[in-house]
Amino acid sequence: MSKPYILVVDDEPDIRSLVQEILEDEGYDVGVADSGKSARDALQELTPQLLLLDIWMPDEDGISLLKDLKRGGQLDFPVVMISGHGTVETAVEATRHGAVDFIEKPLSLAKLLLTVEKALQYAATGSATEGGQKENSQLPEPLIGSSQYIQSLQQQIRDIGATEESVLIVGEQASGKSLIAKHIHAAGKRANRPFIQLRCDSLSSANSSRELLGESNHGSLSSGYLEAAAGGTLFLVDVEQLPEVAQSLLLEVIEKREFRRIGSLTRQQLDVRLIASSAEKLPELVRRGDFSAALYNELSSREINCKPLRDHPEDIPVLLDYYVNWFVESESLPYRHFTVAAQNRLRNLDWPGNLLELKNLVQRLMILGSGVEVDVPEINEMLGGPGTSGETANQLGLSMDLPLREARAAFERAYMLHQLQLAQGNIGELAKRVGMERTHLYRKLRSLEIDLGKARD
Incomplete structure (x- = not known):
């Protein structure tokens, strides 16, 4: 499934670049325009799934552009208005002409992401299909596995x-x-x-x-x-x-x-x-x-x-097949097959990072490996790097003689660098992996003296 394309229209370069960076980190494709005219040009080239539109621009106000799009039958996507001058009257006028929501500057990160998610949900489910039923195009990934645990989980989900x-x-x-x-x-x-x-x-x-x-x-x-x-x-x-x-x-x-x-x-x-x-x-x-x-x-x-992955390792072979096919389809990576010995090697690991750790390992093996088969030696070589499953502090290169505070800081730095590598420098993916809100994450990276630019290189 292709990424949703969002067009951001704002005459302030700082706002454009900030919103673009945040949304791209969240996995969206983002285009930008700095005026009403450039927005019209961008809309001629490619129709977005969502338009974030500034109300006040030098050459044309956003509501006029919104009215023209609606009048011309071109409003085939949700529009969210952005303004530093938010009033009830402005919000009501914008919604009357087709906007689905309204956010104000200075932008709240949580509010921006919530509004974007809500608007895209509206685009996916807001229009009735034949028979009056609403279409749900965002079905979740399947629950993969054939173990007793997965079967029981599927029954629980049906009942609940x-x-x-x-x-x-x-x-x-x-x-x-x-x-x-x-x-x-x-x-x-x-x-x-x-x-x-x-x-x-x-x-x-x-x-x-x-x-x-x-x-x-x-x-x-x-x-x-x-x-x-x-x-x-x-x-x-x-x-x-x-x-x-x-x-x-x-x-x-x-x-x-x-x-x-x-x-x-x-x-x-x-x-x-x-x-x-x-x-x-x-x-x-x-x-x-x-x-x-x-x-x-x-x-x-x-x-x-x-349950953690280590408590249902019998599902790992099926998960491997699923992740391989997922990366073949979504990232056009060459197909690879895990031998039975390789599958058994992976079944015996502890997997502290659970499903995400397994998925990331499959991705790295498909990107960095060669040949159709993945066998035990290749897995052992991949697991030999820092931060792999079941590693001890000594293997991470941490001194066991440090005071607790220094040892904790050293571990956090090594941990963050490893997670950043697995996230391929993507701050949004890193935030998901470590379970932190992005604003807090930026502060943590600064406190650990991790330079994002150098880490990405």
């Missing part, structure tokens, strides 16, 4: 999907929790409605209310995650990372089944299914006083244990 109960998915990082959440959403009556992911580590005590509830302040409008997921599913990724103030706020919304944007008097009904994931056992956090017992009870009507 038929209900509206909240679900808590517990398991190690990269063990498949997000995929399970997407399958539960796809198995239920909300399948053709939005599936919105909220990375809980992106929330702070200061921004939790605004990001969850949205805001109506001094005439400006901003929708939050609860509103964006209306009618669909809100997936709380790493819910154990929720700040205390966000836990209290979310619990209140769940109990009252309604919420209000900050600064608004209008109450909105809560119409979302909640699915949460956690890399830690929440009852232990509740006992330590680090997580709300009441919120845990609300989120865990049903609970799924997501």
Whole structure:
């Protein structure tokens, strides 16, 4: 499936380059234009899946361009307006002429990504197909494997999907929790409605209310995650990372089944299914006083244990076939086949990075290897590099005699450099791999004195 193409139109070069970099890191294809005229030229060359359009530009205001596109029957894609002068009147006028949403400068990273995801969901499911049913073109990847665990998981998903109960998915990082959440959403009556992911580590005590509830302040409008997921599913990724103030706020919304944007008097009904994931056992956090017992009870009507890869190694041969074919189709890499001995070698590893680690290993073997067959010697050579499964601190070149603080910093630096290499210098992919919000990740890289430019080279 090709990447969604997004056209960003803004007369400020800093805004254009920032938005382009952020969206490209998220895996989108991005084009830019600096004026109404250049936007028209770009639209003639290639139709985007989404247009981010500045309202105020020197040669032409964005709403005039929006009106012309609508009048000419060229509005075959969602439009999100960007402005530093957001008012209710401007937002209403933009939506009346076909815009699906409205964001303001200075841009919030979380808000930008949420708005883009929501707009693309609208493009995928917003128009009825024949028979009045809405089309869902974003089906999740299949659950790969034939083990008893995978079969049991598929049955659990079918059973839970038929209900509206909240679900808590517990398991190690990269063990498949997000995929399970997407399958539960796809198995239920909300399948053709939005599936919105909220990375809980992106929330702070200061921004939790605004990001969850949205805001109506001094005439400006901003929708939050609860509103964006209306009618669909809100997936709380790493819910154990929720700040205390966000836990209290979310619990209140769940109990009252309604919420209000900050600064608004209008109450909105809560119409979302909640699915949460956690890399830690929440009852232990509740006992330590680090997580709300009441919120845990609300989120865990049903609970799924997501096993690490080392606990179902019999699925590795099927996973290898799937990943090989995926890279052949998506990246046009030459086909390679894992011998039985190679498969058995991989079945005996510990896989601390779970499915993501296996997928990345397959990718490296397909890129760097030669010949149709992948055998044990090639795998051993690939695993001989730093940061491979089951490696000790000494193999990483870390001194065991350092004070704890220095040893931790040394490990974090080695770990980040290794993950950055696996992410091929892509900061968005790195953020997903290490489970950090990008703003925090940039600060962490600076504190570890990791130069992104040099690391990419």
